[in-house]
Amino acid sequence: MEEKVVEICRELIQIDSRNWGLGESSGERAAADYVFEKLTQMGLSPFRVGPSPDRTSVLCEVVGKNPDAEKIVLHAHLDVVPFDESEWLYHPLSAEVVDDVIYGRGAVDMKNGVAMILAALAELIKNNWQPNNSLLLAFFADEEAGGILGSHWVVDNQRDFFEGAKFAVGEVGGFSTSLAGGVRLYLIETAQKGIAWMKLNAKGTAGHGSMINNDNAVTEIASAVSRISSHKFPLTLHESVLTLLEETALITKTDFDPKDPEKTADLLIGLSKIVKATFRDTANPTMLSGGYKANVIPSEASAVIDGRFLPGNQNDFISTIKSLAGEKIDIEFQNLDVALSAPFDEVIVNSMIEAISAEDPAARVVPYMLSGGTDAKALSKLNIAGYGFMPLQLPNDLDFASLFHGKNERVPISSLQFGVRTFKRFLASL
Numbered sequence: 001m002e003e004k005v006v007e008i009c010r011e012l013i014q015i016d017s018r019n020w021g022l023g024e025s026s027g028e029r030a031a032a033d034y035v036f037e038k039l040t041q042m043g044l045s046p047f048r049v050g051p052s053p054d055r056t057s058v059l060c061e062v063v064g065k066n067p068d069a070e071k072i073v074l075h076a077h078l079d080v081v082p083f084d085e086s087e088w089l090y091h092p093l094s095a096e097v098v099d100d101v102i103y104g105r106g107a108v109d110m111k112n113g114v115a116m117i118l119a120a121l122a123e124l125i126k127n128n129w130q131p132n133n134s135l136l137l138a139f140f141a142d143e144e145a146g147g148i149l150g151s152h153w154v155v156d157n158q159r160d161f162f163e164g165a166k167f168a169v170g171e172v173g174g175f176s177t178s179l180a181g182g183v184r185l186y187l188i189e190t191a192q193k194g195i196a197w198m199k200l201n202a203k204g205t206a207g208h209g210s211m212i213n214n215d216n217a218v219t220e221i222a223s224a225v226s227r228i229s230s231h232k233f234p235l236t237l238h239e240s241v242l243t244l245l246e247e248t249a250l251i252t253k254t255d256f257d258p259k260d261p262e263k264t265a266d267l268l269i270g271l272s273k274i275v276k277a278t279f280r281d282t283a284n285p286t287m288l289s290g291g292y293k294a295n296v297i298p299s300e301a302s303a304v305i306d307g308r309f310l311p312g313n314q315n316d317f318i319s320t321i322k323s324l325a326g327e328k329i330d331i332e333f334q335n336l337d338v339a340l341s342a343p344f345d346e347v348i349v350n351s352m353i354e355a356i357s358a359e360d361p362a363a364r365v366v367p368y369m370l371s372g373g374t375d376a377k378a379l380s381k382l383n384i385a386g387y388g389f390m391p392l393q394l395p396n397d398l399d400f401a402s403l404f405h406g407k408n409e410r411v412p413i414s415s416l417q418f419g420v421r422t423f424k425r426f427l428a429s430l
């Protein structure tokens with residue numbers, strides 16, 4: 001199993017499944033066929049679904065012993081984000097192994113996870129294992145463009161497949177981070193911020209750039225963007241964030257002040273930029289456009305804001321943005337998706353904790369909130385509670401957060417092998 005996981009991860013990286021966005025041809029089909037083949041070889045009965053032949057997701061049920069038990073979704077995505085190969089040490093599709101580290105696009109996001117699921121399942125099935133709870137495997141296309149042609153399409157069009165499911169286990173959680181004193185903290189994702197990508201449009205009166213103009217669309221949009229980006233949303237510590245910070249302070253024997261949590265977040269080194277982003281709602285301007293000539297005032301100008309709100313804050317967030325933007329700005333939502341929050345105190349989370357602790361007895365396992373989003377948002381439409389758990393024991397000096405969509409994305413082989421052993425223990429307990 002520990003050799004298999006490396007082989008599968010490398011083979012998946014070598015399949016070009018870059019997601020080029022809506023309306024573009026993307027390469028998930030080959031990755032879907034690969035996964036389909038692997039599941040078939042295990043004696044399972046996978047099937048392929050999707051809105052078009054090149055945007056394929058794979059679904060497959062592993063029937064449990066107890067038909068009345070809640071079903072559990074295990075999901076991963078098949079696509080990866082594009083890259084600029086000139087920035088990389090090794091070609092991102094070569095899956096080069098250097099010093100026991102696999103380099104390649106998808107090494108952490110998330111062909112590693114697909115490989116762990118497949119390798120652990122194959123090993124268990126080979127040994128005649130059958131889970132108590134039925135497992136619903138879902139390998140989605142299109143996660144990297146918001147899942148419209150992947151998880152959202154599948155959830156909307158294959159509803160029956162998910163009947164009876166209560167929990168989902170997917171990406172961005174279960175990885176370790178080392179604190180001072182060598183204590184390893186493992187973070188299980190129990191919450192996600194919501195997404196609001198907003199296009200702000202300003203209309204004004206066009207005219208000559210040399211003359212007086214009090215109705216300038218460029219001025220209007222620039223002021224709105226400035227008001228929004230300089231606004232500091234109120235500090236609100238969700239229970240998952242609070243638990244993470246309290247535990248961090250306890251382990252490091254430092255004081256934690258809930259009114260000034262930045263200091264404690266800094267102790268989480270590479271993860272601090274994610275953790276700090278979960279202290280409050282955020283709104284970052286990401287695009288700006290307007291005008292076509294130096295001496296012409298245009299009648300329109302626009303900006304895009306990447307807004308992220310905490311669980312429970314969606315309405316307040318949107319009304320704050322509207323009032324900051326002002327009456328003259330029209331707001332169009334390009335992507336509006338829910339925030340998530342699932343309890344840490346659940347049997348399925350205990351199974352994750354036990355699996356991690358069996359492989360790393362000194363581990364401390366805590367909840368955390370992801371500042372971004374995953375396919376768990378689509379599954380939440382069916383009232384399925386999502387958790388992020390694709391375990392990895394990471395070296396102290398690896399800046400893990402920066403590897404997602406980053407250059408030289410890579411995963412140490414020992415991390416991946418720790419992950420597959422832990423994931424197998426987790427599956428065996430279901």
Ligand SMILES: [Zn+2]
Pocket residue numbers: 077109110143171
């Ligand atoms: Zn991902």
